[in-house]
Amino acid sequence: MTFKAEDYGIPEHYRHWVGDKAEDYTGPFFFYMDGEHPRTAFKVQAHNCNAHDSVHGGVLMTFADYTLCLGANGGTNESVATVSCNNEFVAPAYKDEIIVGEAETIRRGKSIVFVRCTLSVDDRVVLISSAVIKRIQNKG
Numbered sequence: 001m002t003f004k005a006e007d008y009g010i011p012e013h014y015r016h017w018v019g020d021k022a023e024d025y026t027g028p029f030f031f032y033m034d035g036e037h038p039r040t041a042f043k044v045q046a047h048n049c050n051a052h053d054s055v056h057g058g059v060l061m062t063f064a065d066y067t068l069c070l071g072a073n074g075g076t077n078e079s080v081a082t083v084s085c086n087n088e089f090v091a092p093a094y095k096d097e098i099i100v101g102e103a104e105t106i107r108r109g110k111s112i113v114f115v116r117c118t119l120s121v122d123d124r125v126v127l128i129s130s131a132v133i134k135r136i137q138n139k140g
Contacts, residue, residue, distance in 0.1 A: 003028040008043040009098060017070075026059055029066050031075065038070035040101035044093055054092035055099070055126075061087050063099065064117055064129040071103030072113040072133035079136035080113070090125045097121045111135050 001024060005014040014030035023029050026048070031040045042063055050056040065082055072080045093099050103117040116130040 003030075005030045005041070010041045010043060014039075014041055017066075023062070023066055026062050027066075029063060031067075031070055033070075033075040036074060036105065038067060038075055038101070038103045040067045040070065040103070042099055044095050044097050044099060046095055049095055052092075054094055057087075057089060060089070060093070060099075060119060060127045061085070061129070063101065064119055064127055065131070067101035067103045067117045067119070068115045068129060068131040069133060071105050071115040071117065072108075072131075072135070074105075081134045081136060083112070083132040083134050085129060085131040087127055087129045089127055093119075093121050093126045099126060106130075111137070 002018055003016045006012045010030050014032050016028055016030055027042045029042045031038050044055050048055050048059045069080050099119050099121055101117050101119045103115055106114040113133045115133055118125055119127040
């Protein structure tokens, strides 16, 4: 299924990454590439919130992982898998807010990529994250 960013109050230059059912169910999430750096966005819905009416930490980590993996594969169809992911929760986010992510690749090796990202709402940082991502080599 393909989703349109503008249906969620996200600028239309963001696009949907097709093919990940878990991300679609949680989000949907959207992205565009700003040079080598992915910019991601998603609108918080009621099903993303916990008992405190703020975004559940697992949802934030899922969105961070999405952002980090886009940083690792450069927005291409290269398959990648998260080896480790460290997250620091800075502030809450709430229903109807749009969370944006910015990723930066620290080092890209032959088989491993080191990436970090920041998730925020306007100027309020919500989560910072860093990861080690494995590049999956296609056999054949």
